[in-house]
Amino acid sequence: MIKNNKQQLLLIMEKAINAAKPVHNFPKLLKKPKGEIYVLGAGKAAGSMAKAFEEQCPFDLEGLVITRYDHFVKTKKIKVVEASHPIPDLNGYNATKQIIKIAKKTSKDDLVIFLISGGASALLCSPLDGISFDEKQKINNELLKSGASIDEMNIVRQSISAVKGGRLLELIKPSNCITYGISDIPGDDPSFIGSGPTIYTNNDTNKFFEILDNYKIKISKEILSIIKNNLLPQGINENFHLIASPMKALKAAANLAKKIGFSPIILSDKLEGIASEEGKRMANLALKIKKEQHYKNISLENPILLLSGGETTVKVNGFGKGGRNSEFALSMVNTLKGNKNILGLSVDTDGIDGSEDNAGAFFSYETFLTSTKLNLDIKKYLNNNDSFSFFEKTSDLIFTGPTLTNVNDFRAVLILPN
Template sequence: MSTVPRDLLRQMFEAAIAAAQPALCVPANLPEPPKGRLVVIGAGKASAAMARAVEDHWPGDLSGLVVTRYGYAVPCERIGIVEAAHPVPDAAGLAAAERIRALVSGLGADDLVLCLISGGGSALLALPLDGVTLEDKQAVNRALLASGATISEMNCVRRHLSAVKGGRLAAACAPARVLTLLLSDVPGDNPMDIASGPTVGDPTSCADALAILRRYGIDVPPALLDVLESGRGESVKPDDPRLAGCEARLIATPQMALEAAAAVAREAGYPVHILSDRIEGEARDVGKVLGGLALQVADRAQPFTAPCILLSGGETTVTVRGGGRGGRNVEFLLSLAIALDGHAAIHAIAGDTDGVDGQEEIAGAVIGPDTLARAWTLGLKPRDSLADNDGHGFFEALGDGVVTGPTLTNVNDFRAILIGAPSHEVKP
């Protein structure tokens, strides 16, 4: 166990990202060629890399279009790539969604639509229902992102305001068959919550969406409210006959990424405990809870014996109250560091596997026993930074941010807490 803790944590994070690379997980899941045409569509931060993997391994003709986040494009020859905004949709995403819907219209029963879906698709595939404007969708998106709503709750609202989500895109493909390959970025891996389920049936209702908006006190424009109250926003249900020829297949998940990271840790000699791949809740609260658990392990040898590494995934939330530069992973880490209070034997990393935490081009950060002391030396007040939702500003000042650039995949958040490393191994 002589590996520098910070280096080992970075290696584990990189292994988690590598395990979900489309080039690794797409080829084995490609279907048999159809009698008719193959049309490739998709949306998400990994969709362009997924499209390239299809092109590299497909034996016959194909055509199509996918939409990905700005900076996440991968060159393709036969599949068009469009870049659009995330996490708040823009006109480029709307135009791409219109083109994708047009591509699948008029297909026959011998045709096959291969849909490539990954995290981020909810914002990137933005086609409002009649009566809802792009500006309406942008306003609701911003309000949901700041509200503290879970990803499942946010996507329920999105499904009922969209002309392509909640199974509507699959319905537009009928009678063609649809195979959807999914990279999951949601706790529990429910296909209807990955990019808001454009090709899977949705059992939730407009009434559910309205209840969520009211729960978080989100005001919506009258026209949008009418779409929900009238039922015009009702999604396509799982028993809809237009979905009879549809299959959804998970090809990469948060659990797979955690297992890959665990293998790296075990190779370095550390026992590993995967706590969960679906932890949700306020990021700062999760930081307190996991901080308490780490201290119990370090000081009481309960429920595990140190040295060891605790892994977890999922998607926390941040209720924005301050004016800082925040993200859920750095908010978690800042809260964790405060809870640990400089414990000499505990280090941690947290990051979003897509390389973007919140709206910053920073994946996350690392902490160690000296994090708080170095912050105080620089005049930073950790509790004030947390109150201001300024995790990125805090870790940027320390030089402890983790920057990966576009990872071209997305299996949600990654957290690792290393307990029991000797303090002399801490990097200066």
């Protein structure tokens, strides 16, 4: 029974990911500008977005996009450069220089198409003058370990960048710029997708300093002075089009779940918080539904499927391996303690959960049984941030490979009737 349910959950997961792929979502460019068309962009989906755009565009164009290593897509006209994520490297730094060069050469008769998706915050890398590349890397690394939310991370990244928070748009002007985005951001705020290179933000410097203080991130006085003297530009945002989002993926998953015979419930497309805490909270909700035999007015006559998106964070205390999705799943295993009627999965829709090559993990009663047979201490693995190793031993890791899109996390928790 669990095996069949697992296959159903994997099919639902695939449906959600496919709904977020750019090939299904790009509108056609119907009018040619007087000048040239330049396509620029960055993100884990940048290569697939570039390919999808040039296939539907009947006009000549050129450009460059930056994507993550192993996310290369062959294109005819747009150059695709691979770089490091989540810590920036020199490939990303040098490719960003090329994007800046193209942006500066455009004229008022040209059209710039900007393609943005999750991951661009690390891939598009150009610190403010006076901040070294090494210093930017160090700040980024501390942010990733701090437990800061994705919104908080992006506020810091915007403040220290020469291209984020609308600063790239300032270089593109007076050319017309149209931005197409795939959202990995809770709430789909375009100024936070990839830290908004072509989108103005209302963030102020005070928020930046509050975040540094809250997470005890130390920055030199020289860098703080540079940031105070380089406030983010302000303006009215126009010409932004969202082509894929977490909610769109969740709705596609819910539609398939109904056809299978489940009762799907979309809890939220913007679930945030510490992964281990949110996993515990989700497990307790599932246990409550199981005990009461309903969720609100929905009876457990048919299996109830809890769907959610968003992005949790991991506060790194240990030295293990694993990302936020496998940690979320491990926290559920720890809380469920072998409940036979609750199973599920948690994955990153880009196919890479944290620093390892898995998308996430599946969990069920059999996961608990296997861990017991192997004498695995669940709490110890959880406290050491070693969820990857745990699920590797129980054979519950999920591998999709790079999906070439990114609408954040996807979680599906199935509650079976008696």
